Amino acid sequence: MILDLDKFIHGERPFWSELERFLSRLEGDPDRALPLAEAQRLHYLYERASSDLGRIMTFSAEPEIRRYLESLVARAYGEIHETRSRQHRFSPLRWLLQTLPQTFRRQWRAFALALALTAGGTLFGGIAVMVDPEAKSIAIPFSNLHGDPSERVAQAEKATGDHLRGAKARGTAFYITNNTGVAFKTLAFGVTWGIGTIVMLFSTGVMLGAVSIDYILAGHTQFLIGWLLPHGSFEIPAILIAGQAGLMLGGALIGWGSRESMATRLRAISQDLVTLIAGVTLMLIWAGIIEAWFSQYHAPMLPYWAKIAFGCVEVVLLVAYFGWCGRSPKTGDSISRRKRESEERP
Amino acid sequence: MTSRTNTLLIRTPEGIVFSQLLAGPVTRCLAWLIDMVVIIAIAVGLGLATSFLGLVSEDFAQALATLLFFVTSIGYSMVLEWYWRGQTLGKRALRLRVMDAHGLRLHPSQIVIRNLLRFADMLPVFYFVGGLACLFSRHAQRLGDLAANTIVVRQPKITEPDLDKLLEGRFNSLRGHPHLEARLRQRVSANEASLALQALLRRDEMDPPARIELFAAMAAHFKEKSVYPADAVEGIADEQYVRNVVDVVFRPRVNRSAKKPDGTEPNPAGTASTVAPP
Numbered sequence: 001m002i003l004d005l006d007k008f009i010h011g012e013r014p015f016w017s018e019l020e021r022f023l024s025r026l027e028g029d030p031d032r033a034l035p036l037a038e039a040q041r042l043h044y045l046y047e048r049a050s051s052d053l054g055r056i057m058t059f060s061a062e063p064e065i066r067r068y069l070e071s072l073v074a075r076a077y078g079e080i081h082e083t084r085s086r087q088h089r090f091s092p093l094r095w096l097l098q099t100l101p102q103t104f105r106r107q108w109r110a111f112a113l114a115l116a117l118t119a120g121g122t123l124f125g126g127i128a129v130m131v132d133p134e135a136k137s138i139a140i141p142f143s144n145l146h147g148d149p150s151e152r153v154a155q156a157e158k159a160t161g162d163h164l165r166g167a168k169a170r171g172t173a174f175y176i177t178n179n180t181g182v183a184f185k186t187l188a189f190g191v192t193w194g195i196g197t198i199v200m201l202f203s204t205g206v207m208l209g210a211v212s213i214d215y216i217l218a219g220h221t222q223f224l225i226g227w228l229l230p231h232g233s234f235e236i237p238a239i240l241i242a243g244q245a246g247l248m249l250g251g252a253l254i255g256w257g258s259r260e261s262m263a264t265r266l267r268a269i270s271q272d273l274v275t276l277i278a279g280v281t282l283m284l285i286w287a288g289i290i291e292a293w294f295s296q297y298h299a300p301m302l303p304y305w306a307k308i309a310f311g312c313v314e315v316v317l318l319v320a321y322f323g324w325c326g327r328s329p330k331t332g333d334s335i336s337r338r339k340r341e342s343e344e345r346p
Numbered sequence: 347m348t349s350r351t352n353t354l355l356i357r358t359p360e361g362i363v364f365s366q367l368l369a370g371p372v373t374r375c376l377a378w379l380i381d382m383v384v385i386i387a388i389a390v391g392l393g394l395a396t397s398f399l400g401l402v403s404e405d406f407a408q409a410l411a412t413l414l415f416f417v418t419s420i421g422y423s424m425v426l427e428w429y430w431r432g433q434t435l436g437k438r439a440l441r442l443r444v445m446d447a448h449g450l451r452l453h454p455s456q457i458v459i460r461n462l463l464r465f466a467d468m469l470p471v472f473y474f475v476g477g478l479a480c481l482f483s484r485h486a487q488r489l490g491d492l493a494a495n496t497i498v499v500r501q502p503k504i505t506e507p508d509l510d511k512l513l514e515g516r517f518n519s520l521r522g523h524p525h526l527e528a529r530l531r532q533r534v535s536a537n538e539a540s541l542a543l544q545a546l547l548r549r550d551e552m553d554p555p556a557r558i559e560l561f562a563a564m565a566a567h568f569k570e571k572s573v574y575p576a577d578a579v580e581g582i583a584d585e586q587y588v589r590n591v592v593d594v595v596f597r598p599r600v601n602r603s604a605k606k607p608d609g610t611e612p613n614p615a616g617t618a619s620t621v622a623p624p
Contacts, residue, residue, distance in 0.1 A: 027431060050362040066536065070364040071501070077358050078451040169409035177416040181465075184420075188465035191489045196466065249493060263447065263495050270455040270494065277462065 009065065012052050016072060019045040023075045046076040095275075098326035103275045104241065105322070107248055114201055114243035118236075121205020126213040128206070139210035149218040156223075156298045168292045176288035179235060183242035183280045187249065187273070194250020201243040208236070226304035229311025231291035237318060238283035245276040354485055354497060356449040366449070366499040369442045371480040374498055378473070380436030385422050389415045420461070427457045441502055447485065447495045456494040463490030519578045520590045527594050530572035539595045542568070542588050549585065561585040 022042055026032060034042065053069040104111065128135040137146050145152075164171065182200075189196020215224040252265040260268075294307070354366045392414045400407035426434040432444035432452050444460070446452050467476025467488045476488035485497050520527055542564055549557055565584035568591045579587065 047360060050358060050360045053362050053364070073358070073362060074356070074364045074366070074449055077356070077364070077449050078446065081359070081449075082451045166405045169403070169405040170412070173409035173412035173416075177412060180416070184462050185465045188463045191463055191466045191493050253493075266493055267495055270453070270459055274455040274458045277458070 008052075008055070012048075015045055015048050016052070016069070019049055019072060019076060023072075023079065026079055027075075042076070043080060046073070046080050049073050049076060099275055100279045101322050101325040102327075103272045104244075104279070105327075107244060107272060107276070110247040110251065111240060111244040113247055114197075114240045117198055117201040117243070118205040118208070118240060121202035121207075122209035122212070123205075124202075125206035125209030127209075129210045129213045130217065136210055136214060139206050140214075141207065145211060145214075149215045149220050153215075153218075153220050153223050153298075157300065159298070160301065164292070164296055171292035171296070172288050174288075175231075175291045176285055179238070179284045179288060180281055183239055183284060184277070186239060186242040187245045187277055187280075190246030190249030191253065192250070193253050194247050197243050197246030197250060200246070201240070204239055222304050222308075223298065225311070226298065226307040227295055230307050230314070231287045231295045233311050233314040233318060234283045234290070235287035238280045238287065241276055241283070242280045245273045245280075248276075249273060352486070354447075354499070364449075366445065366497070367502070368486045369440075369498040369500045370486055371477050373440055373442065373500065374480065375473070375477070377434070377436035377440045377442050380439055381423065381434050384435050385419055388418050388422070392418065423461045423464075424457055427452075427461070428454055437498075441500060442498055443501055444496050445499050447487075447491075447497045452496070456496050460490035460494035460496050463488075463493050466490070518590045518593050519582065520574060520594050523574060523578060526572045526574055526578075530568070530591065531595050533571040534568070534591070534595050538567075539592070542592050543596065546585075546589060546592055558584070561588050564588045 019042075022045060026034075026042075049069060049072050053066070053073050056066050056069060125139050128139060140146065182204075186197055186200040189200055212224060212228075215221065248269050249266075252269050253262065255262060255265050258265055294302075294310070298304070298307075352368050352370065354368055355363050356366065357363045393411050396407045396411040396414065398407075399410060423434050427444055430438065433442070437443060444452060444457070446456065464473075464476070467473055467479070467490055469475045473488070476490070479488045479492070480486050483492065485491075487497060491497060520530070545560060545564060549561075552560065561584040565587040568588065569579070582590070
């Protein structure tokens with residue numbers, strides 16, 4: 001019981017105001033690292049406000065002061081008890097050369113599963129179209145691919161000059177927004193315990209398999225590779241990585257063999273999910289540009305060997321990037337993994 | 347953490363408990379509608395702005411408009427929730443805020459995940475899945491909130507009650523019995539005190555019969571808390587009695603033995619020192 005509420009409030013209000021100013025400064029500049037003296041002062045003010053809240057709660061008639069102190073303690077609690085690492089001064093170069101490839105390798109099992117699911121879908125789609133050509137219209141959702149491959153190849157190879165003049169920028173925007181939307185959905189549907197992501201990956205594989213076998217059976221393998229490889233070398237891995245993120249999300253929700261709570265499991269992967277989906281977005285921007293400005297031009301205007309060579313170089317660079325970039329020559333990813341684990345530990 | 351209520355209680359290691367009022371699906375839907383209107387307005391504005399580029403290149407102008415609309419629709423909530431610490435325009439208008447489910451600081455990764463998972467919450471139309479999840483989850487979370495460990499809370503505006511205007515210049519007979527006054531303060535809960543204050547502040551909005559009935563019930567309730575002698579309550583209307591109770595519980599007692607610098611006695615009603623919440 002506080003006997004002299006007036007004196008109590010007038011005595012404590014300067015500390016509450018100081019804490020409020022402190023918190024506003026911290027919230028206004030999230031990158032600010034506190035010196036030790038300031039951190040100690042913040043802790044002192046927080047404990048004092050907590051103590052005041054505990055005392056005011058025994059005094060029935062001060063709901064306004066109690067609410068104010070509750071909000072102050074809640075804000076300070078978030079700052080004081082946060083144990084997750086705060087990244088100071090985000091470095092795009094370090095993120096690109098270390099964080100992204102290391103994150104990809106750390107979660108390689110989810111990627112392998114995504115790859116297996118898509119490969120299974122590809123096999124299924126290919127066999128389905130091979131056995132029953134009628135299945136093409138179901139397996140491939142794009143009506144412009146339902147026709148005879150030979151007719152399309154003949155038409156594409158007949159084109160002379162820049163037949164996409166005045167449409168390439170629009171095409172780029174369409175490919176980027178459409179593919180990024182698909183990638184985001186592939187990740188988001190992981191919230192259905194991974195089932196939605198599995199369906200997305202398998203159906204992508206079915207479509208890929210159906211288109212591929214349709215062109216291969218028609219004898220246009222070279223056209224197919226020259227058409228798909230330049231942009232597909234980034235687009236397909238990007239969807240697989242989005243699937244990797246979706247499967248990680250599903251896995252964290254299910255939590256097989258984990259003793260941690262669901263909230264802890266989700267918290268542990270949240271940074272990796274964001275890293276992967278940001279990488280996917282960058283890859284799809286590149287894929288969109290290549291698809292609109294390069295992939296849609298065919299021989300004789302652009303020789304197939306040049307397109308295939310370009311695509312092969314992209315694949316080699318991508319594999320090298322995700323396989324080895326950011327890896328220490330002596331210790332591999334172990335240093336960054338240890339550092340990360342120590343940061344996550346409360 | 348609490349069981350399923352509209353309040354989330356967080357206990358700190360220091361043993362202090364603070365509460366957060368959870369936002370329900372209807373309020374959140376209204377905030378989303380406001381945000382949708384804003385996004386459409388931004389999209390229209392960007393469309394007009396890029397249309398001027400069409401004079402130079404129609405292809406480029408259309409591509410830019412498509413990309414800007416996509417970035418705005420995806421990035422609007424992410425950017426605002428980061429810079430406004432969990433608020434968008436819609437949430438700010440309805441006093442909602444996204445918070446970490448454990449009361450900790452909101453991380454950028456949480457904001458990105460909860461917004462990307464809108465793709466799942468929106469299914470099949472108009473946030474049906476998200477709305478259902480919000481209705482049935484323990485802390486009114488949609489799927490994006492569950493995955494990102496976030497909650498959406500309501501932060502009603504805390505206004506300072508205008509006690510001076512309400513109580514100024516009125517004699518309070520309850521002040522004449524300090525021990526009963528102290529007992530009354532002790533026994534009246536914060537909710538009861540707040541209810542009585544709100545009733546007084548809104549008394550002019552009530553119909554006369556309802557007003558008489560309400561204050562009669564309140565006065566009877568408070569009279570049971572601390573029984574005053576007949577001379578202290580004789581001839582006082584129920585509304586006046588409730589007013590006196592509010593005066594007692596909300597305003598600290600002035601030290602009667604102390605005299606003012608000019609040598610006069612302090613105000614007998616004890617209205618000299620008002621507790622003004624910060």
